[in-house]
Amino acid sequence: MYYRKVKAYIEEFEMIREGDQVIAGVSGGGDSMAMLSCLRQYREEMDFSLKVVHVHHGIRGEEADRDAALVKQVCSDWQIPCQILRYDVPDLAKGWKVGTEEAGRRVRQEAFTLASKGCTARVRIALAHNQDDLAETVVHNLCRGTGIRGLSAMRPVSDPIIRPVLCLKKQQILEYLKGAGILYGQDSTNLSEEYTRNRIRHRILPLLQEQINPKASAHMAETAQLLAAAGDYLFAQGECLLKQYASFKEGAYYLQEDFFRQESALVPYGLLTAFYQVSGRQQDFTSLHVKDIQKLVSRQVGRQVQLPYGMRAVRTYQGISLLPGSQHEDGKQTEEQLEEYRKGWGIPIPGSVKCPLGVVSARVFSYEGQKIEENKYTKWLDYDTIYSSLSVRTRSPGDYLVIDQKGNRKKLNRCFIDDKIPREKREQLPLIAAGEEILWIIGGRISEKHKITQTTVRVIELQYQGGTIHE
Incomplete structure (x- = not known):
C-alpha cells in the first residue's frame, strides 16, 4: 500500500x-x-x-x-x-x-x-x-x-x-x-x-x-506546496526588477533609487535575491535586513548597514551598494576575503553553484557533432579529458593555462598580460579551475587541452552569470 x-x-x-x-x-x-x-x-x-x-x-x-x-x-x-x-x-x-x-x-x-x-x-x-x-x-x-x-x-x-x-x-x-x-x-x-x-x-x-x-x-x-509556487513567482518578479534597476559587478550589487520605488510586494524578493548572489548563502537573511536597506535609502550618502557574513549596504549618490564581506572602506578586498576567493566554490556536475563570484551551472551530454556553443559566458569542453573536480575561484600561485594542442603551458599572470586584463581586475576575475589548471578564464579564453574534437564523446557545458567581467 x-x-x-x-x-x-x-x-x-x-x-x-x-x-x-x-x-x-x-x-x-x-x-x-x-x-x-x-x-x-x-x-x-x-x-x-x-x-x-x-x-x-x-x-x-x-x-x-x-x-x-x-x-x-x-x-x-x-x-x-x-x-x-x-x-x-x-x-x-x-x-x-x-x-x-x-x-x-x-x-x-x-x-x-x-x-x-x-x-x-x-x-x-x-x-x-x-x-x-x-x-x-x-x-x-x-x-x-x-x-x-x-x-x-x-x-x-x-x-x-x-x-x-x-x-x-x-x-x-x-x-x-x-x-x-x-x-x-x-x-x-x-x-x-x-x-x-x-x-x-x-x-x-x-x-x-x-x-x-x-x-x-x-x-x-x-x-x-502552494507557498512554493507563490514564492517562485515572487522571486522571479523580484529578479526582473534587479535586471532592470540594478547591476552585479565584481561580486557586488549596485541598486538604483528607482528600484525601491517599484511594487512594494516585489522589492523584498529582489533584495533577498541580491543578498544571496553577493554572499553565496541563503541562510540568516530576514525581513529585518530588508527593512534596514529600505530605510537606508532615505538616509545621508555614506551611511551604512551591516548585514550577515560581513556584508555591508552603503548609501551612495546613485542608490545602494551591497558589498561582500571583509572589504575596506575604499572597496578593496582584504587578504581574508582574497584567500576565501582563491579557495573557491566546488561546482556540482550536473548542477549549479551560486557564490560571490557569480553563478556557474554545469551539465554533461553526449557529443554527436552538434555546433559548438559560441558565447562569451557559455563554453563547451571535452568532459572525458578532465580528471579533477571543478571549482570557480580567483587566481592562485601556480595557476597555468594550456595554450596549444601540444600541451604547452603558460602562467596565468602572463595570460592576463597578453589579454590586456587590467591589473586591478585580476584578483576578482572568476576562473574555472581543476586544481592548478585553469580551464576557462570566464569572459575570455579556454584551455586548448579540453577543446571539443572529433574524438569527443561527452561534453560538459559551463554557463556563467554574474555581471561585467572585462571588455
Missing part, C-alpha cells in the same frame, strides 16, 4: 524518467532504508540506474560504523552499487570555521558530486525526508520568523534533488519497514531533546496531531 503511494508521488512530480541515474543518499536510518526499498521496487517498472551513497561523518563512533556496515550489506544483498565516503566532519568544521551542521552539509554535497562524476544520464539525487520532517521544518521556521521561502524549503523536486517519501508520515514508514522486514539503524542523537527540532518532533507535532487535527502534517505539506 505504501509503495503504491510513493510510486504515485514519484509519477505525479515526474521525479524519475527512463534512463536517469538516481543516486540515493542512504544513512541507514528507517527513512532512507524505506526510500531505497521503494526505489529498488520502482526500478523493476521503470528503466533507470540506481546507486547508493553513504556518508560517514566521523561523529558517532561505533554507531556510525554500524550504520555504514548495514548499508553496505543491504546494498550487497540487493545488488545495488554502493559508495561509502568517510569524512572527519568535526575537524573539517574547525578548518572551515563553521558549525558541524554546515560542515556536514558541505561534505554531503561533495559526496553527491563525486558520485555523479562521469554520469552521462540525467542525475537525480534522492533524499529521504518524510512528511513529518516537512511539518517540523515549517513549525521551526514559523516560530523563528520566516517568509514564504522558509515555509516551502522542503520540496518534492528541487532539481536535481528528489524526495520520494515526502508523501509518507514517519509512522507509515515504520509500518512499511516492519511489513517488509527491512533492518534499519537508529541515530541516538535523534532521541535527545537537547535540539530544538527534536523537541518539535517529539512534543509539538504529536500534540497537534492528537489534539488539533490528525492530518496536521499533511495539511502543512499541502500549504508548503
